[in-house]
Amino acid sequence: MKKGTFIVIEGIDGSGKTTQVDRLKAFLSERGHRVLITRDPGSTALGEKLREVLLYSRQAIDPVAETMLYAAARAQHVSERIIPALRGDVVVVSDRFFGSMYAYQGWGKGVDRDLLDVVNRHSCRGLIPDAVILLDIDPALSLSRLKRPADRMESEGQEFMQRVRRGYLDMARKSPSLYTVIDASLPVDEIALQIRRMAESCLKTT
Numbered sequence: 590m591k592k593g594t595f596i597v598i599e600g601i602d603g604s605g606k607t608t609q610v611d612r613l614k615a616f617l618s619e620r621g622h623r624v625l626i627t628r629d630p631g632s633t634a635l636g637e638k639l640r641e642v643l644l645y646s647r648q649a650i651d652p653v654a655e656t657m658l659y660a661a662a663r664a665q666h667v668s669e670r671i672i673p674a675l676r677g678d679v680v681v682v683s684d685r686f687f688g689s690m691y692a693y694q695g696w697g698k699g700v701d702r703d704l705l706d707v708v709n710r711h712s713c714r715g716l717i718p719d720a721v722i723l724l725d726i727d728p729a730l731s732l733s734r735l736k737r738p739a740d741r742m743e744s745e746g747q748e749f750m751q752r753v754r755r756g757y758l759d760m761a762r763k764s765p766s767l768y769t770v771i772d773a774s775l776p777v778d779e780i781a782l783q784i785r786r787m788a789e790s791c792l793k794t795t
């Protein structure tokens with residue numbers, strides 16, 4: 590089914606993903622690739638509505654309900670945006686994907702791993718990224734870098750974000766062929782360079 594390349598950028602809040610997604614898009618476009626930038630949750634009408642609820646709801650959201658809402662956003666994102674783009678030989682760069690769910694709902698909130706496996710299997714239609722870039726940073730630094738008011742997840746605090754970080758690093762350790770870990774406390778240009786190198790080698794092999 591798949592012809593294009595699917596690259597995901599992951600990391601805790603404030604790790605600088607969005608800046609790096611923009612930099613990678615510019616680099617790939619200059620190289621003549623057709624590029625689709627997406628974000629999870631989001632990037633579809635339904636996904637953006639769910640994102641609004643998930644990030645800014647003032648009511649408490651039960652962790653299992655939260656899991657289902659993220660999964661619903663991802664199912665729509667995969668079927669409506671990612672799969673059609675990959676079929677059309679586009680390079681898709683997604684700001685987050687299923688790794689966020691294991692890190693935040695699993696490691697952060699203690700949602701049962703079996704549930705996450707089932708939910709992700711269905712919402713992702715079996716789609717696995719070609720490469721995941723993990724921007725790793727200490728939450729004490731990343732949370733202090735946030736310039737706008739904290740959203741629902743960022744308000745969970747540093748202890749929560751430490752668990753999420755540990756979750757990401759655990760996944761990266763267990764799947765070294767999928768994950769590339771980059772030190773997100775480095776200067777922005779240095780991070781961008783490392784991501785470019787990684788993307789170039791990924792494009793050669795896919």
Ligand code: TMP
Nearest residue numbers: 602629630659685686689690693694742
């Ligand atoms: P961001 O797009 O600005 O990084 O915000 C998305 C937030 O949603 C972030 O706090 C991580 C969180 N999230 C989850 O908790 N589970 C998920 O499956 C995804 C995709 C994101």
